[in-house]
Amino acid sequence: MNFGAIFGLIILPIGIILTALILSIILKEEGE
Amino acid sequence: MENISQIIVHANPLAVLSFIIYLLIIILIGILATKFSSAGISEFFLAGRKMKEFVVALSAVVSGRSAWLLVGVTGMAYLRGASAVWAVAGYIIVELFLFLFLAKRLRRYTEKMDNLTLPDFFESRYKDKSNLLRVTSVIIILIFMVAYVSAQFNAGGKAFGASFGLGEFNGVLITALIVLAYTMMGGFLAVSLTDMIQAFFMIFALLVLPVIAIINFGGWGEVLTALSKLDPKVLGSFSIDPFALSVGGIIGFLGIGLGSPGNPHILVRYMSIDDPRALRKSALIGTVWNTLMAWGAIYIGIVGRAYYPTKNLLPNSDPENLYPYLASTHLHPIFFGIIIASIFAAIMSTADSQLLVAASGVVRDIYQKIIVKGKQMSQKKLVLMSRMIIILLVIIALILGAVASQLVFWLVLFAWAGLGASFGPTIILSLFWKRTTKQGIMAGLISGTLATIIWNQIPFLKAIIYELVPAFIISALLTIIVSLFTTPPPEASKELEEISAHYKK
Numbered sequence: 001m002n003f004g005a006i007f008g009l010i011i012l013p014i015g016i017i018l019t020a021l022i023l024s025i026i027l028k029e030e031g032e
Numbered sequence: 033m034e035n036i037s038q039i040i041v042h043a044n045p046l047a048v049l050s051f052i053i054y055l056l057i058i059i060l061i062g063i064l065a066t067k068f069s070s071a072g073i074s075e076f077f078l079a080g081r082k083m084k085e086f087v088v089a090l091s092a093v094v095s096g097r098s099a100w101l102l103v104g105v106t107g108m109a110y111l112r113g114a115s116a117v118w119a120v121a122g123y124i125i126v127e128l129f130l131f132l133f134l135a136k137r138l139r140r141y142t143e144k145m146d147n148l149t150l151p152d153f154f155e156s157r158y159k160d161k162s163n164l165l166r167v168t169s170v171i172i173i174l175i176f177m178v179a180y181v182s183a184q185f186n187a188g189g190k191a192f193g194a195s196f197g198l199g200e201f202n203g204v205l206i207t208a209l210i211v212l213a214y215t216m217m218g219g220f221l222a223v224s225l226t227d228m229i230q231a232f233f234m235i236f237a238l239l240v241l242p243v244i245a246i247i248n249f250g251g252w253g254e255v256l257t258a259l260s261k262l263d264p265k266v267l268g269s270f271s272i273d274p275f276a277l278s279v280g281g282i283i284g285f286l287g288i289g290l291g292s293p294g295n296p297h298i299l300v301r302y303m304s305i306d307d308p309r310a311l312r313k314s315a316l317i318g319t320v321w322n323t324l325m326a327w328g329a330i331y332i333g334i335v336g337r338a339y340y341p342t343k344n345l346l347p348n349s350d351p352e353n354l355y356p357y358l359a360s361t362h363l364h365p366i367f368f369g370i371i372i373a374s375i376f377a378a379i380m381s382t383a384d385s386q387l388l389v390a391a392s393g394v395v396r397d398i399y400q401k402i403i404v405k406g407k408q409m410s411q412k413k414l415v416l417m418s419r420m421i422i423i424l425l426v427i428i429a430l431i432l433g434a435v436a437s438q439l440v441f442w443l444v445l446f447a448w449a450g451l452g453a454s455f456g457p458t459i460i461l462s463l464f465w466k467r468t469t470k471q472g473i474m475a476g477l478i479s480g481t482l483a484t485i486i487w488n489q490i491p492f493l494k495a496i497i498y499e500l501v502p503a504f505i506i507s508a509l510l511t512i513i514v515s516l517f518t519t520p521p522p523e524a525s526k527e528l529e530e531i532s533a534h535y536k537k
Contacts, residue, residue, distance in 0.1 A: 001256065001272060002272075002273055004114070004272075004273035004274055004275040004276070005114055005272040005273050005274070007274070007275075008114040008117040008273070008274035008275075009114055009117070009272075009274075009327070009330070009331075009334075012117055012121060013323045013324075013326075013327045016121070016124055016125065016128070016319060016323050017319060017320055017323050019128070019319075020128050020315055020316050020319035020320065021316055023128070023132055023312075023315065024132070024312040024313065024315050024316040027132055027312050028312065
């Protein structure tokens with residue numbers, strides 16, 4: 001697989017999930 | 033999805049049994065939710081804003097994913113390969129941000145103002161006593177939602193008829209009756225809980241099938257080797273590299289995501305959560321679900337191409353038949369039944385949400401807020417009326433479906449774009465820009481709808497880019513320009529600061 005394929009099939013989905021994980025942690029509100 | 037009968041009618045009775053068990057679970061949920069949903073119109077259309085983050089996450093995600101994900105995206109990945117990732121990445125990223133930012137504000141504002149529907153929201157936000165915003169938004173919702181529901185019934189009918197050899201007409205009727213039964217009885221609660229169950233069927237099917245198909249092929253390396261050995265003429269536009277797609281193609285595919293903030297059947301899920309702070313958990317759950325389902329579909333398309341390098345190896349030479357066909361040849365009958373159930377799960381989880389939104393437009397927005405405005409109505413009577421309206425809407429959707437039966441996929445994309453372009457920019461600006469005015473919203477709603485229709489109808493424009501992208505931009509620009517030349521409601525600034533301050537707490 002070239003970089004494009006690795007990006008599209010592996011990095012992109014993992015990256016989206018990690019972004020969701022990080023944002024859901026750092027956007028924690030007071031009182032939670 | 034025409035005539036996949038040769039795949040399925042030979043299915044083992046175990047496959048039929050697992051499918052029937054699935055349907056019974058769905059109907060049972062409808063029955064169990066009936067008592068709760070009968071308490072009042074808020075319970076019927078919004079589950080009394082008592083939904084938990086997990087249910088909201090899954091319900092919002094699968095309400096937005098029709099059979100397009102299962103048969104459309106797998107077919108697209110079969111034809112184009114990894115380029116299909118752009119078609120799913122757009123909506124997944126947009127929905128992540130909707131959960132994290134838009135959903136909280138929408139939930140807080142609509143609870144504060146006791147809004148049950150998006151037309152309710154517009155009227156409160158702009159203090160519109162003329163009913164202009166309410167009527168305009170309800171008309172747009174009703175046109176697109178009813179067309180959308182009829183498209184879902186048609187898709188379900190084709191799959192149902194083919195799966196059990198019942199014929200397409202009977203398939204449409206059965207799909208409609210099942211959706212009607214649990215939606216009418218159990219309202220929003222039944223729709224959300226069944227969505228959750230359907231989400232499990234969908235993710236299971238979309239993860240198990242590619243894994244087993246790849247293992248049976250000899251592993252991912254073997255799949256890639258087989259694909260690399262194929263004649264480029266046979267592969268056509270297929271590529272394992274997503275950047276093989278043109279920039280315009282990538283933008284157009286990503287643009288599909290612009291539909292999510294404007295589709296009312298997705299937005300009302302956010303309004304139903306009990307604690308808006310929990311929406312960040314929904315964001316994570318929803319994104320994981322969305323991503324796994326989408327990439328499952330893409331891997332199915334790619335491994336499918338390795339198994340069947342040319343379309344004529346698929347039933348009716350149709351790439352949209354890949355999903356059930358691959359399942360029929362690789363899975364145990366019980367799992368194959370789950371695959372078939374997952375197609376119906378995708379269809380029904382979308383149709384039920386759309387049906388309920390359309391019914392709320394008639395009962396809440398037209399009847400309660402315009403026709404009998406100011407009069408006290410019994411909650412029981414309103415719920416009864418809502419149930420009658422759902423029956424009526426199903427009949428209308430069935431008639432429409434019979435007239436426009438060839439246009440299923442077209443209708444789905446068209447409705448998605450029309451709603452996305454009209455409601456998307458107007459909802460976002462209403463929640464985040466205090467300068468937005470009623471006249472601006474009217475301009476955005478009308479221009480977004482018209483631009484979608486016009487762009488879609490002109491082949492030259494449609495060939496350049498998917499109509500949602502330009503229509504969304506036109507709607508946003510007109511909302512902003514018209515708002516700048518008109519006066520916003522005086523309370524807007526304070527109201528938005530309040531929900532914003534609450535948000536920062």
